[in-house]
Amino acid sequence: MPAQYDVIVVGAGIMGVASAYYLKKNSPRKRILVVDRYSSPGQGNTGRSNATFRNTFSSPDNQILSNSTIDFFTHIQEELKVDIGLQKIGYLWLMDETQLSQSEPFLRGMEEKGVKTIRYGKQDLVNLLPTMVNDFGSNEEAELMELPPVDGGIFGPKCGRLDPDKLVRFYADEFVRAGGMFAFDTEARLLTVGPSKHHSARRGQSAWQDFQIEGVSLAGVADGVARAETVVLAGGAWENELAEPIGMLGHVKAKKRQIFSLQAKGEKLERLLHTRGFNSLGLLPLVVLPKAGVHFKPVSEEGVFWVACEDEINRPFINLPEHDLESYRPERDYFEKSVYPVLVSYFPDFRDCQVKAMWAGLYSYNAFDYLPFVFRESNLIVVGGDSGSGMMKGDSLGRIVDSVYRGEDEALLYGEIPYRTSKLGFERRDVEKEEWVI
Amino acid sequence: MPAQYDVIVVGAGIMGVASAYYLKKNSPRKRILVVDRYSSPGQGNTGRSNATFRNTFSSPDNQILSNSTIDFFTHIQEELKVDIGLQKIGYLWLMDETQLSQSEPFLRGMEEKGVKTIRYGKQDLVNLLPTMVNDFGSNEEAELMELPPVDGGIFGPKCGRLDPDKLVRFYADEFVRAGGMFAFDTEARLLTVGPSKHHSARRGQSAWQDFQIEGVSLAGVADGVARAETVVLAGGAWENELAEPIGMLGHVKAKKRQIFSLQAKGEKLERLLHTRGFNSLGLLPLVVLPKAGVHFKPVSEEGVFWVACEDEINRPFINLPEHDLESYRPERDYFEKSVYPVLVSYFPDFRDCQVKAMWAGLYSYNAFDYLPFVFRESNLIVVGGDSGSGMMKGDSLGRIVDSVYRGEDEALLYGEIPYRTSKLGFERRDVEKEEWVI
Numbered sequence: 001m002p003a004q005y006d007v008i009v010v011g012a013g014i015m016g017v018a019s020a021y022y023l024k025k026n027s028p029r030k031r032i033l034v035v036d037r038y039s040s041p042g043q044g045n046t047g048r049s050n051a052t053f054r055n056t057f058s059s060p061d062n063q064i065l066s067n068s069t070i071d072f073f074t075h076i077q078e079e080l081k082v083d084i085g086l087q088k089i090g091y092l093w094l095m096d097e098t099q100l101s102q103s104e105p106f107l108r109g110m111e112e113k114g115v116k117t118i119r120y121g122k123q124d125l126v127n128l129l130p131t132m133v134n135d136f137g138s139n140e141e142a143e144l145m146e147l148p149p150v151d152g153g154i155f156g157p158k159c160g161r162l163d164p165d166k167l168v169r170f171y172a173d174e175f176v177r178a179g180g181m182f183a184f185d186t187e188a189r190l191l192t193v194g195p196s197k198h199h200s201a202r203r204g205q206s207a208w209q210d211f212q213i214e215g216v217s218l219a220g221v222a223d224g225v226a227r228a229e230t231v232v233l234a235g236g237a238w239e240n241e242l243a244e245p246i247g248m249l250g251h252v253k254a255k256k257r258q259i260f261s262l263q264a265k266g267e268k269l270e271r272l273l274h275t276r277g278f279n280s281l282g283l284l285p286l287v288v289l290p291k292a293g294v295h296f297k298p299v300s301e302e303g304v305f306w307v308a309c310e311d312e313i314n315r316p317f318i319n320l321p322e323h324d325l326e327s328y329r330p331e332r333d334y335f336e337k338s339v340y341p342v343l344v345s346y347f348p349d350f351r352d353c354q355v356k357a358m359w360a361g362l363y364s365y366n367a368f369d370y371l372p373f374v375f376r377e378s379n380l381i382v383v384g385g386d387s388g389s390g391m392m393k394g395d396s397l398g399r400i401v402d403s404v405y406r407g408e409d410e411a412l413l414y415g416e417i418p419y420r421t422s423k424l425g426f427e428r429r430d431v432e433k434e435e436w437v438i
Numbered sequence: 439m440p441a442q443y444d445v446i447v448v449g450a451g452i453m454g455v456a457s458a459y460y461l462k463k464n465s466p467r468k469r470i471l472v473v474d475r476y477s478s479p480g481q482g483n484t485g486r487s488n489a490t491f492r493n494t495f496s497s498p499d500n501q502i503l504s505n506s507t508i509d510f511f512t513h514i515q516e517e518l519k520v521d522i523g524l525q526k527i528g529y530l531w532l533m534d535e536t537q538l539s540q541s542e543p544f545l546r547g548m549e550e551k552g553v554k555t556i557r558y559g560k561q562d563l564v565n566l567l568p569t570m571v572n573d574f575g576s577n578e579e580a581e582l583m584e585l586p587p588v589d590g591g592i593f594g595p596k597c598g599r600l601d602p603d604k605l606v607r608f609y610a611d612e613f614v615r616a617g618g619m620f621a622f623d624t625e626a627r628l629l630t631v632g633p634s635k636h637h638s639a640r641r642g643q644s645a646w647q648d649f650q651i652e653g654v655s656l657a658g659v660a661d662g663v664a665r666a667e668t669v670v671l672a673g674g675a676w677e678n679e680l681a682e683p684i685g686m687l688g689h690v691k692a693k694k695r696q697i698f699s700l701q702a703k704g705e706k707l708e709r710l711l712h713t714r715g716f717n718s719l720g721l722l723p724l725v726v727l728p729k730a731g732v733h734f735k736p737v738s739e740e741g742v743f744w745v746a747c748e749d750e751i752n753r754p755f756i757n758l759p760e761h762d763l764e765s766y767r768p769e770r771d772y773f774e775k776s777v778y779p780v781l782v783s784y785f786p787d788f789r790d791c792q793v794k795a796m797w798a799g800l801y802s803y804n805a806f807d808y809l810p811f812v813f814r815e816s817n818l819i820v821v822g823g824d825s826g827s828g829m830m831k832g833d834s835l836g837r838i839v840d841s842v843y844r845g846e847d848e849a850l851l852y853g854e855i856p857y858r859t860s861k862l863g864f865e866r867r868d869v870e871k872e873e874w875v876i
C-alpha cells in the first residue's frame with residue numbers, strides 16, 4: 001500500500017462510503033483511501049442500525065436532506081435496478097389526544113414544505129388494526145405503566161426500510177470501480193498533526209504555529225502512518241476519539257440502542273405482519289407506540305418483526321473505547337422488562353413471542369439540535385451527528401462532504417436541489433432544532 | 439450528618455457557592471448542603487483560574503450576565519466593604535489593522551448596548567507603552583512566528599481582576615450564616631436514580647417509567663448516599679462525569695490551561711507593572727497580544743505578572759477522571775516554546791524574566807455557542823459551560839439557578855434586571871453565539 005493519499009476517509013459506514021463515492025466521482029484523479037476496522041463496509045453501527053428512513057421531520061433542513069436521499073435511494077433501486085431492499089412501508093405513529101394535538105403544528109409545518117402525512121382517526125385504526133388494544137379501561141398493568149390510549153395515528157407514506165448492507169455495497173462498489181481504495185481490517189488509531197508551515201517545524205510544536213493533519217496512524221492489515229492532504233472523519237460514534245486528542249471538537253454523544261428480532265410465527269403474527277391498507281406492499285408499517293418510544297417494523301423476507309425502544313434517563317452515555325464491548329451487548333432483561341410489557345399491552349398478538357435474535361449498537365447524535373454536521377477545520381473534514389437518521393440523510397451528506405472538500409459554498413443534492421454547505425457547519429450553523437424525534 | 443436534604447449542590451466553586459447563596463437566601467427554611475472534594479470552597483478550577491472579568495462580549499446575553507455580576511462584585515467591595523481583591527485595571531487588546539477592522543462590528547454592537555470601549559491608535563500606544571515593540575521590520579524570529587504588528591488597541595474599562603478565594607468565601611460565609619451546610623473533603627461519586635412513582639418500583643427499573651434523582655453517593659468525610667429532593671450540579675469540568683452515567687447530557691468540554699507567574703523584578707518590569715494612563719490604580723491592564731492568545735496581567739500585591747495562552751489545535755480535550763492529575767500539571771516547556779517567545783517579542787522588558795510559580799487547571803466550556811447554560815431535567819438542575827468566564831457571570835448564574843429551582847420564568851439579576859431563565863436552557867435556548875473569545 002502506498003503511504004500518501006489525497007484524501008483518507010476514516011470509516012466505511014454509510015457516511016464514509018457515501019462521502020468517498022462523491023469525492024471520487026467529482027475528483028477522479030485524486031487518490032482516495034477509505035479505512036475501516038471491519039473486513040467489509042457497513043459492519044459497524046451502520047450494520048447494527050434499524051435501517052429505516054423517513055422524511056417526516058420538523059426541521060426544514062432534515063426534510064430536505066432526507067427527501068433528497070430517499071429519492072436517490074429510490075432511483076438506485078427502481079432506475080439503476082440495484083436492489084437495496086428498499087420498501088416504502090410507511091411509519092405509523094400511534095398517539096393519544098394530547099400527543100395528537102401537540103403534533104399538529106409540526107404536521108402543518110411539514111405540509112407547508114410538501115412533506116405528506118395522513119391522519120387516521122380512532123375508528124380508522126380499529127378497522128386497519130383490529131387486534132390492537134386502543135383503550136385499557138381499568139387494566140391494572142396498563143395503569144401501572146401509565147399507557148396512553150390510542151386515539152389516532154399519523155402516517156408518513158414516504159418512509160420505510162432498506163438493507164444497509166446492500167446500500168453501503170452500492171456506494172463501495174461504485175467507489176472501487178472508479179479507482180477508489182479500501183483498507184479493511186485496519187483501525188485508525190490517531191490523527192497525526194504538524195505545523196502547516198514547514199520552515200517553522202525546526203522549532204518544535206508551539207502554540208503560535210498553525211497546525212494541520214499530516215496523516216492517520218493505522219493499525220491492522222495496513223499498518224503505519226498513511227499521509228494525506230485531507231482527512232475526512234466519518235467515524236460516527238468514534239469521531240470524538242480521533243478528534244479530541246488533537247484538540248479538535250468532537251460533537252457526538254453516543255448511547256447504546258438494542259434491536260430484538262421476534263418471529264412472526266403463528267396465524268396472528270403472520271396476519272399482523274401482512275396487514276393491508278397502509279402501503280402497496282401489503283405490509284404493516286413501522287409502528288411507533290405512544291409510550292417509551294417502543295416501535296416495531298416487519299422484516300417480511302425473514303418473517304420477523306424488529307422491535308426497539310429508546311430509553312433516555314438512566315441509560316448511560318457510552319465512553320469509547322472504554323465501553324466498546326459493552327455497547328454491542330444486547331440485554332434480554334431489557335427486552336423483558338422495558339419492551340415486551342408495552343408491546344404486548346397494545347398488540348396482544350405478541351404474547352409469548354420468541355426472540356429469534358438480538359443485537360446492540362451505538363446511536364450517536366448531536367445533542368444540541370439533533371441535526372447532522374459537516375465542517376472543515378484546517379485540512380480535516382468531519383461529518384457526523386446524524387442522530388440515528390444517518391441512513392436516511394447519507395446521500396445528501398456525502399454530497400455535502402464532497403462540496404466542502406472542493407471548496408464549494410453550495411452542494412447540489414439529488415433532484416438538483418442546491419444546499420448551502422455552511423448551514424451544517426458550526427461557524428455559521430443555520431438550522432432549526434429537530435423536534436420530531438422518535 | 440443527616441442523610442436527607444431539600445437541595446444538594448455538587449461543587450463549591452464559584453457556580454456552586456453563588457447558587458447555594460441565592461437558594462438559601464430565597465428559601466431560608468430549606469435544608470441545603472454543598473459538597474466538594476476539597477477542604478474549602480473554590481479550591482478546584484475556580485481557584486486555578488486567571489480570575490479576571492470583562493463585560494466586553496459580542497453576545498448580548500453575555501453582556502447582561504457579566505455587567506450585572508461585575509456591578510454586584512463592585513457592590514460587595516465598595517458598599518458592603520468586603521474585600522474581594524477587585525481591581526478594575528481594564529483589558530487591552532492589541533491588534534493589527536485586520537484584527538481591528540474585524541472587531542468593528544462587534545464594538546458597534548457593544549456600543550449599542552451601552553458596553554463602553556475605548557479605541558487607541560498606534561501613537562497612543564507608543565505614548566502609553568513606550569517599551570512595547572509594535573513593528574518587527576525584518577526580524578527573522580518575528581517572521582518565523584508570523585507576529586502581527588500592533589496597529590492599535592481596544593480597551594475595556596469595566597474589566598479587571600479579583601481574588602477568587604476571597605470572592606467564594608463571601609458567598610460561602612453568607613450561606614453558612616443563613617444556615618446552609620457544607621460537606622468538604624467529600625466527593626460526589628454518582629447520582630442515584632429511581633422511578634419517580636414509587637408504586638411502580640416493585641417492577642424494577644424499566645424504560646416506561648419516569649425517573650428522578652434520589653440522591654448523591656458520597657465518599658470521603660461524609661460517606662454514603664445523601665438523599666435530596668433536588669440536586670444542583672455545579673461541577674464545572676466534572677459535570678459530564680456525574681450526568682452521563684445516568685443518561686443525562688453533559689454539555690461541557692474541557693481543556694487544560696496554564697498560568698505562569700513572572701516576577702516583576704528590576705526597574706523595567708516594575709515600571710511596566712505600574713504603567714499609568716489606563717486606570718485610576720496606576721497599573722498596567724490585562725494585555726492581550728495579537729498572536730496565539732498570549733495575555734498577561736499585573737498582580738500588584740505580589741509584584742508579579744500572570745501570563746497565559748490559549749492553544750487550540752494539538753491541545754487535547756481532557757477526559758475525566760482519566761486525565762485528572764495531568765490536568766493540574768503545568769509544563770515549563772510550554773512556557774518556553776509557546777508563551778515566552780511571543781511575550782518577549784512584543785515586550786522585551788520580559789527578557790530573562792523568572793518564572794516564580796506555575797499551575798494548571800481546566801477551562802470548561804459549551805462548545806456550541808460559548809455561553810453558559812442553566813437547565814432543569816426532572817429534579818436535577820445543571821449550571822455550567824461558563825467557558826472560562828464563570829467568575830464574571832457567577833452572580834447572575836447563581837440567581838438564575840435559584841429562579842429555576844423556585845419555578846420562576848424570570849430571574850432578577852443585580853440592578854433589578856429581569857432575565858428569562860429559559861434563555862440559557864437547551865429546550866428553548868435563545869442566545870447568540872459568543873464571537874469575542876480571547
